Each structure stands twice: as C-alpha cells, then as structure tokens.
Amino acid sequence: MNQAPFAYEGLERIFHERGRLAVCTCLVANPEGMSFTALQEACALTDGNLNRHLHALAETSIVTLERVRGSGRPTTTVRITESGRERFLAYIDQLEAVVRAVQESERSAAANSALRLATS
Amino acid sequence: MNQAPFAYEGLERIFHERGRLAVCTCLVANPEGMSFTALQEACALTDGNLNRHLHALAETSIVTLERVRGSGRPTTTVRITESGRERFLAYIDQLEAVVRAVQESERSAAANSALRLATS
Numbered sequence: 237m238n239q240a241p242f243a244y245e246g247l248e249r250i251f252h253e254r255g256r257l258a259v260c261t262c263l264v265a266n267p268e269g270m271s272f273t274a275l276q277e278a279c280a281l282t283d284g285n286l287n288r289h290l291h292a293l294a295e296t297s298i299v300t301l302e303r304v305r306g307s308g309r310p311t312t313t314v315r316i317t318e319s320g321r322e323r324f325l326a327y328i329d330q331l332e333a334v335v336r337a338v339q340e341s342e343r344s345a346a347a348n349s350a351l352r353l354a355t356s
Numbered sequence: 357m358n359q360a361p362f363a364y365e366g367l368e369r370i371f372h373e374r375g376r377l378a379v380c381t382c383l384v385a386n387p388e389g390m391s392f393t394a395l396q397e398a399c400a401l402t403d404g405n406l407n408r409h410l411h412a413l414a415e416t417s418i419v420t421l422e423r424v425r426g427s428g429r430p431t432t433t434v435r436i437t438e439s440g441r442e443r444f445l446a447y448i449d450q451l452e453a454v455v456r457a458v459q460e461s462e463r464s465a466a467a468n469s470a471l472r473l474a475t476s
Contacts, residue, residue: 242381242382242399243378243400247377249374252372252374253372254367254369254372257367258363258364261454261457265457265458265465267469277360278360279360279362280362324458325458334377335448335452338381338444338445341385345385
C-alpha cells in the first residue's frame with residue numbers, strides 16, 4: 237500500500253518550475269526546434285532566465301542547443317531530445333493524475349456537503 | 357492576441373511547488389481539516405518542510421492553523437479556507453489546460469510525422 241498517497245515523487249523537479257514547464261511545452265509543440273528569440277517571446281522570459289533554464293535542461297539532456305553561424309549574428313536553435321520528450325510526457329501524465337485527483341475529491345466533497353444539507 | 361502563449365501567469369507560484377501542491381490536494385480532499393501529523397504522513401514531508409509550507413500558505417490566507425489543547429499534547433488542525441480552495445481550484449484548471457495543450461501538440465506532432473513518412 238502507498239504510505240504517502242500525496243508524495244508525488246513522479247513530478248520531476250526539473251519540469252515542475254513555471255519557466256521550464258513553458259519551455260518544454262513549447263518545444264514539444266515545435267519538435268523541429270526553435271530559435272532562442274522565438275522561445276523567449278513565446279514564454280515571456282528574460283534573456284537571463286531563459287539562459288538559466290536552458291542550461292539546466294541541457295545539463296540533464298532534455299534539450300540540445302545548437303549554435304548556428306549564418307551571414308548575420310549567430311543564433312541558437314533549441315530542440316527537445318527524444319528522451320527529454322519522453323520524460324516530459326511522463327511528468328505531464330503525473331500532472332494529469334493530480335488534476336484528476338483534485339477534481340474527484342472536489343466532487344465528493346460537494347456531494348457530501350449536499351448530503352449533509354439534505355439530511356440535516 | 358496573446359503575445360506569449362506559454363507564459364502561464366495563471367500558475368500561481370504559491371501552489372506550483374511539489375510539497376505545497378501535495379498539501380493543498382490533501383486538504384481539498386479533507387475539507388473538515390487534518391492534523392499536522394496526518395498531513396505529514398500523507399505527503400511524506402519532514403517536520404521542517406511541512407512547517408515552512410504551512411506558514412507560507414497561512415500567510416497568504418490559503419490555510420488556517422488551529423492549535424487544539426486536549427488532555428495530551430497540543431495538536432494542530434490544518435484547514436483550507438474557502439478562498440484558498442477557490443484559488444487552488446483555479447490553479448488546477450490552469451494546470452489542466454497545460455496538460456491538454458501538451459497532449460494536443462503531441463498528437464499533432466505524431467500525425468505530422470506519420471504524414472511525412474507516408475509521403476516520403
């Protein structure tokens with residue numbers, strides 16, 4: 237039996253941060269990769285914040301960063317890796333389970349409360 | 357138009373932390389309140405961690421802490437407030453929207469990839 241039903245160990249800390257959740261959601265939607273600038277605009281993150289998140293995600297092999305030198309300024313293309321995508325989707329599954337658990341207990345709390353009113 | 361579709365400002369930071377998410381989920385399931393000890397066991401948190409989270413939640417009026425002196429040791433009963441419950445459920449709604457967005461983009465990425473395979 238699960239001793240601590242609300243421990244949520246499946247919620248990987250690397251993904252459970254608002255900025256990194258935004259970045260990963262965005263990259264799953266754009267598997268071909270995104271430029272640093274496009275990612276920054278989509279997620280409303282500052283340069284520093286996005287940089288910090290991308291380094292954390294690259295260190296754990298969730299994303300790859302590719303520096304592209306064209307005719308103009310070099311740009312960085314960010315892609316989610318296959319294993320990063322799988323880990324992120326597992327995190328999202330766990331998040332869905334939490335959402336369902338809350339909605340379920342909210343429904344039974346409301347039903348119990350209606351029952352108490354009806355029988356009082 | 358939404359300039360930053362992935363900014364997720366609705367994900368209130370107070371709830372978007374694994375320990376506090378566990379505590380609030382637990383308290384929504386137990387609207388009559390829970391003892392500190394029961395909450396600690398259900399969420400697998402240390403004394404210090406649970407204390408820290410409860411103080412943060414009490415400061416923002418999400419929970420109330422009631423110290424009860426009986427015949428034995430005093431115990432603390434923790435309850436989620438009505439406004440705390442509403443804010444938490446709004447956070448959960450936003451979380452559900454994120455889960456759906458990821459699942460949706462995952463499905464279209466899979467469909468696009470199948471299409472590329474079929475036409476290549």
